[in-house]
Amino acid sequence: MDDDGGDDNLKQTMEFTSEDLSELNDIINLTTTSSIEEISELYKSFNSTNDRDESSFNEAWHLIEVQYKEKEYVLNYLKNIWLPFKERVVNAWIGKHPHFGNQATSRVEGAHAMLKKHLTVSTSNFREVREKICLAIDSHYNEIKTKIASEKLRATHKFRIPMLNELVTHVSVFALGHLFKQSELAKSDYVLGPCTGNFSRTMGLPCAHMMRDKKDGTLQLGDIHPQWRIDIRSFTNMDGGVQRNGSEIESLLRNVHDKYKHMPLVQKEDIHKHIAQLVDSEIPSTL
DSSP: OOOTTHHHHHHHHTOOOHHHHHHHHHHHHHHHSSOHHHHHHHHHHHHTTOOSSHHHHHHHHHHHHHHTTTOHHHHHHIIIIIGGGHHHHOHHHHTTSOOTTOOSSHHHHHHHHHHHHHHOOSOOOHHHHHHHHHHHHHHHHHHHHHHHHHHHHOOOGGGOSGGGTTTTTTBOHHHHHHHHHHHHHHHSSOOOOOOOSHHHHHHSSOOHHHHHHOSSSOOOGGGSOGGGBSTTBOOSSTTOOBOOSSOHHHHHHHHHHHHHTTSOHHHHHHHHHHHHHHHHSOOOSOO
């Protein structure tokens, strides 16, 4: 089969700038002239620069420069590839902003994997791709709604402690898990160091220091960042915004009624039975 221009295209893809070649050379030198132990030690050393303030970071980086002064290609690789982005990955900088625990690209990668699972093949036309992506988003959106609805009704027994009593079914289980760990530290005999404010600043949640200072021993909803509030989160609109006005239960009932009209008879009877059981059952004084 003729492939005119194929060699020219290959040559274009094989063209590297001097910076590309320099970076490639650094990577080759690092992986071919260093043992696994050396690379492991380098990783540990570079990871130690992930400190909570800039002075500690600069000190740790200086130690790396001294320790690896004979491996200039290693230092060049770190300086050229990683240090320009230190404000985005090192605690000394990212610890100044609320990131709610999102410090990696795993969520993006997970979303990408979810889309690939629904697309199945790479040869679909534009209409098919659009329909599959919409289906994937709708499916994921409904999963989120179902999970939050479940968290509003019940919570893990271990969260039923005085410190978290006002938050259960109002705050996400993920946030309750972090708060539970902090409460365990607060009530233990563990000697806490000076409060840096890093946990509260980045997570939007009270830390163990704040919990120890609580005179009544109970956290209030006002102590929690709106990011974690599931009681004010509305999914009646696709923007997933916070509901400020109106009754959420009325909105949920309208959604149920709209879906009920299009259900098959068997499913209608099942829904009717569940609603009747819910109405006739005795509602506990505390949820």
